[in-house]
Amino acid sequence: MIQRYRASAGIMLTPAVTLIGIFILLPMLLTVWLSFQDWSTQTPFASASFIGLDNFREIFGPTSVGRDFKGALVNTAIYTALSVILILPLSVAFGLMVYQDDVAGGTALRTVLFSTYMVPMIAVALVWSKLYSPSEGPFNQMLGLVGIGPQPWLSSPRSALISIVVLNVWQQVGYFTVLAIAGLTQIPGSLYEAARLDGANRFEQFRFITLPLMRRTLLFSAVIAIINAVQVFEPVALITQGGPVGSTNVLTYHIRRVGIERAQGGLGSAMAVMLMLSLIVVVCALFALANRKDQE
Amino acid sequence: MSFAWTSKLALAAGLAILPASGWAQSVNISYLTHWSPETVSLLEAAAKDYAKTNPDVSVTVRAVPFGDLLTTLRSQGGGADGPTIGGIYDLWLPELARDKLVAPAPNAVADEVKGGWPAGVVSAASVGGKLYGIPNEIDVYALNYNKALFREAGIAAPPKTWDEFRDAAKKLTNKEAGQQGFGMINSWAAGVVHPFASLLVSNGGELVKDGKPALDSKQAGEAFQLYEDLIKSGASVPAMATADANTTGPFLDNFVSGKTGMIIMANWWESALKTGMGDKFADIATAPIPVGPSGDKPHSISYSWMTVVNANAGEAEQKAAWDFLAWLNNPKSGKNGASAMSDILMSMGILPSRSSDIEAHKDKLGSEFLSGYVSVLADAKPFPVVLGGQEFSESLQQTLEALQYGQVSAKDARATAQADAASILERAAK
Numbered sequence: 001m002i003q004r005y006r007a008s009a010g011i012m013l014t015p016a017v018t019l020i021g022i023f024i025l026l027p028m029l030l031t032v033w034l035s036f037q038d039w040s041t042q043t044p045f046a047s048a049s050f051i052g053l054d055n056f057r058e059i060f061g062p063t064s065v066g067r068d069f070k071g072a073l074v075n076t077a078i079y080t081a082l083s084v085i086l087i088l089p090l091s092v093a094f095g096l097m098v099y100q101d102d103v104a105g106g107t108a109l110r111t112v113l114f115s116t117y118m119v120p121m122i123a124v125a126l127v128w129s130k131l132y133s134p135s136e137g138p139f140n141q142m143l144g145l146v147g148i149g150p151q152p153w154l155s156s157p158r159s160a161l162i163s164i165v166v167l168n169v170w171q172q173v174g175y176f177t178v179l180a181i182a183g184l185t186q187i188p189g190s191l192y193e194a195a196r197l198d199g200a201n202r203f204e205q206f207r208f209i210t211l212p213l214m215r216r217t218l219l220f221s222a223v224i225a226i227i228n229a230v231q232v233f234e235p236v237a238l239i240t241q242g243g244p245v246g247s248t249n250v251l252t253y254h255i256r257r258v259g260i261e262r263a264q265g266g267l268g269s270a271m272a273v274m275l276m277l278s279l280i281v282v283v284c285a286l287f288a289l290a291n292r293k294d295q296e
Numbered sequence: 297m298s299f300a301w302t303s304k305l306a307l308a309a310g311l312a313i314l315p316a317s318g319w320a321q322s323v324n325i326s327y328l329t330h331w332s333p334e335t336v337s338l339l340e341a342a343a344k345d346y347a348k349t350n351p352d353v354s355v356t357v358r359a360v361p362f363g364d365l366l367t368t369l370r371s372q373g374g375g376a377d378g379p380t381i382g383g384i385y386d387l388w389l390p391e392l393a394r395d396k397l398v399a400p401a402p403n404a405v406a407d408e409v410k411g412g413w414p415a416g417v418v419s420a421a422s423v424g425g426k427l428y429g430i431p432n433e434i435d436v437y438a439l440n441y442n443k444a445l446f447r448e449a450g451i452a453a454p455p456k457t458w459d460e461f462r463d464a465a466k467k468l469t470n471k472e473a474g475q476q477g478f479g480m481i482n483s484w485a486a487g488v489v490h491p492f493a494s495l496l497v498s499n500g501g502e503l504v505k506d507g508k509p510a511l512d513s514k515q516a517g518e519a520f521q522l523y524e525d526l527i528k529s530g531a532s533v534p535a536m537a538t539a540d541a542n543t544t545g546p547f548l549d550n551f552v553s554g555k556t557g558m559i560i561m562a563n564w565w566e567s568a569l570k571t572g573m574g575d576k577f578a579d580i581a582t583a584p585i586p587v588g589p590s591g592d593k594p595h596s597i598s599y600s601w602m603t604v605v606n607a608n609a610g611e612a613e614q615k616a617a618w619d620f621l622a623w624l625n626n627p628k629s630g631k632n633g634a635s636a637m638s639d640i641l642m643s644m645g646i647l648p649s650r651s652s653d654i655e656a657h658k659d660k661l662g663s664e665f666l667s668g669y670v671s672v673l674a675d676a677k678p679f680p681v682v683l684g685g686q687e688f689s690e691s692l693q694q695t696l697e698a699l700q701y702g703q704v705s706a707k708d709a710r711a712t713a714q715a716d717a718a719s720i721l722e723r724a725a726k
Contacts, residue, residue, distance in 0.1 A: 243483030
C-alpha cells in the first residue's frame with residue numbers, strides 16, 4: 001500500500017520536478033560550473049577550460065575587475081538595505097492609513113498607491129530622469145521656492161544611488177502596502193476590542209498587537225523586497241548607465257556588462273554565483289532570525 | 297495534346313516553380329543601428345529605393361540606444377535570426393571578429409572598399425588583413441566654443457595652447473550664473489575618454505604605443521594635471537557633465553543653453569546642437585584642440601564606424617546584405633555622385649569616409665561648423681583599435697570620472713590608469 005502510494009506520488013510529482021530541474025536547477029548548476037571556467041559567451045560550452053578559482057581570485061583582486069565588482073557589490077548592498085528600510089515602514093504606515101474604517105477615500109488611496117506599481121519602468125525612468133534634471137527639473141525648482149539651492153541628484157556620486165532608491169521606493173511601496181493590508185485583515189478585531197477595554201491606547205495597540213501579529217507578513221515582504229532590490233537593473237540601464245564614477249553600478253548591470261558586452265562568461269558567472277550566495281545567506285539569516293523570535 | 301492535358305501540365309509546372317519563386321521573394325534582412333528615428337526614416341527610404349531594383353529583398357531597420365548596441369549585437373548576433381547587418385564602432389571589431397560574429401567581406405566588396413576609402417579607414421575595418429565591414433562615417437574631435445560667451449568674457453580668439461585654454465576657461469566661468477568655462481562629460485565611456493585622449497595627443501602623448509598602454513608618460517601626466525586644475529579651479533563642474541544612455545543629457549543641455557563656454561566633442565553632434573539651439577547655433581564655432589606644453593601642433597582623436605554582416609546569418613541573407621550595403625555605399629545610390637549612406641550621414645553632420653563622398657559633399661563640408669572638423673582630420677590620430685579596447689576605455693572612464701569628482705589626484709589617476717590598462721590589454725591578448 002505504502003509502495004503504491006509512493007509510486008503514485010512520484011508519478012504526480014515528476015512533471016513539476018522535471019520542469020524545475022530543467023528551467024531552474026540546470027541553469028544554476030551551469031552557472032556554478034562556468035564560474036570555474038575560462039569561457040567566452042560567444043563560444044560553445046565545449047570551448048570552456050577549467051581554471052579553478054581564478055575567476056573568484058580576479059573578482060576579489062586589486063585590479064580594475066576586482067575594484068568594479070566589489071564596488072558593484074557594495075552598491076547593491078546599500079541599494080537593497082535602503083530600499084527595505086524605507087519600503088517596509090512606509091508600507092505598514094500606508095496600510096494602517098487606508099485600512100482604517102474612519103478614513104474617507106481609503107479605497108481611492110489604495111488604488112493610487114498600487115497604480116505606481118503598474119506603471120512600466122521605461123515610463124518611470126523617462127519621467128524621473130526629467131524630474132531629477134539639475135537645470136530644469138521640477139524637484140530643484142520646488143526646492144528653489146523654499147530657498148534651497150539646486151541639488152545634483154543623479155549627477156553626483158554622493159546622491160545618484162540614493163536618487164535611484166527613492167525612485168524604487170516610489171514605485172514599489174504600493175505593492176507592499178497591499179501586502180501589509182492583507183496582513184492587517186488577518187488580525188482579529190476582538191484583540192483590539194479587548195485591548196481597548198484594558199485601556200491600551202492606539203500606539204500600544206500597534207506595538208503589542210499589530211506589529212507582532214504582522215511578523216509573518218513583514219518577513220514575506222522583506223524577503224520579496226530584498227529579492228526585488230538585488231535584481232535592480234532597469235533604472236540603472238535606462239537612466240545612469242552605472243555612473244557617475246560607478247556610483248550606481250549595481251551587480252546585475254555589471255554582470256551584463258562583463259558577461260555579455262565583454263563576452264567574459266566565466267568572470268560573469270563567478271559574479272552571478274557570488275550574487276546568488278549573498279542572496280541565499282541574507283534570506284536564510286532573515287528566516288533564522290524570524291524563527292528565533294517565534295521560539296521566544 | 298488536349299486542352300485539358302495542357303492545362304494540367306501548366307498547373308503542375310506552376311506549382312513546381314511556386315516554391316522557388318516564393319523563396320526568392322522572401323529574403324528578409326534586418327539592419328541594426330543606434331540612429332535617431334529621423335535618421336532611421338532616411339535609411340528606410342533608401343531601403344525602399346533599393347527594393348525598386350531588388351524586389352526580392354526586404355530590409356527592415358531596427359534601432360536601439362547607443363548604450364545597448366553592443367549588447368544587442370552580442371546577444372542576438374550569435375544566431376541566424378539576429379540582425380543581418382549591424383552598424384558598429386571600430387573599437388568593437390577585433391573582438392567581434394575573434395568571436396566569429398561578423399563575416400569577412402566578399403572579395404568584390406573588399407576590392408571596392410580598398411580602392412574607394414583612405415587606407416587608415418580601411419585598416420580600422422580590417423582584422424589580420426581581412427576586411428570585415430564597409431566603413432561609413434569618420435568622427436573627429438575638435439574644440440567647440442560659444443562665440444557669444446567669448447565676446448561677453450572679452451576673449452578675442454579660441455585658445456591655441458593649454459595656458460590660453462586654462463585662462464579662457466577661467467574667464468568664461470561665472471558661478472553665480474551657473475556657467476562653467478569648460479564642459480567635461482561623464483557616465484559615457486567615449487564621451488569621457490575621447491576628449492581626454494584628444495588633449496593627450498595634442499600634448500604629444502598616446503594612449504597605447506606598440507600595443508602597450510602609455511598612460512605613465514610625462515605627456516599623460518600633464519593631461520591628468522590639466523583636468524585636476526580645471527576641476528579644482530571650478531572652471532569645470534562635474535555635476536554639469538552627466539550623459540544618459542542616448543549620449544545626450546545635462547552635458548548637452550548645458551552647452552546648448554549657454555551654460556558651458558567650451559567643450560571638446562565630435563562632429564556628429566551637429567544635428568543635436570541645431571535641434572537644441574535653433575538660431576543660436578550660429579554662435580557655435582569650431583577650433584583645433586589646444587596644444588599642450590609637450591606638443592608640437594594640434595592633434596585630435598578620430599574613430600570610424602562601419603556596417604558589418606552577421607556571420608551566422610543564412611547564405612542568402614548574407615549575400616543580400618552585402619549586396620544592399622554595396623549599393624548603399626555606392627556613389628550612384630545618392631544625389632550628385634554621393635552615396636545614399638553619405639547623404640544620410642550628412643543629414644546628421646557626420647563626415648563620410650569614402651573619398652568620392654567627401655568630394656561630392658564638398659560644399660556642405662565647407663560650412664563654418666564642419667570645416668573646423670575637416671581641417672583637423674589630417675592630423676587626427678585614430679583611437680587605438682586593440683583587443684580589450686572597450687574594457688580599456690571603460691576602465692579609463694572610471695579613473696577620469698574619479699578625477700573629475702575629486703576622488704583621486706592627478707598623480708594617482710595616472711598610476712591607476714596605467715596599471716589597469718596594462719592588466720586589461722595583457723589579459724585580452726592571451
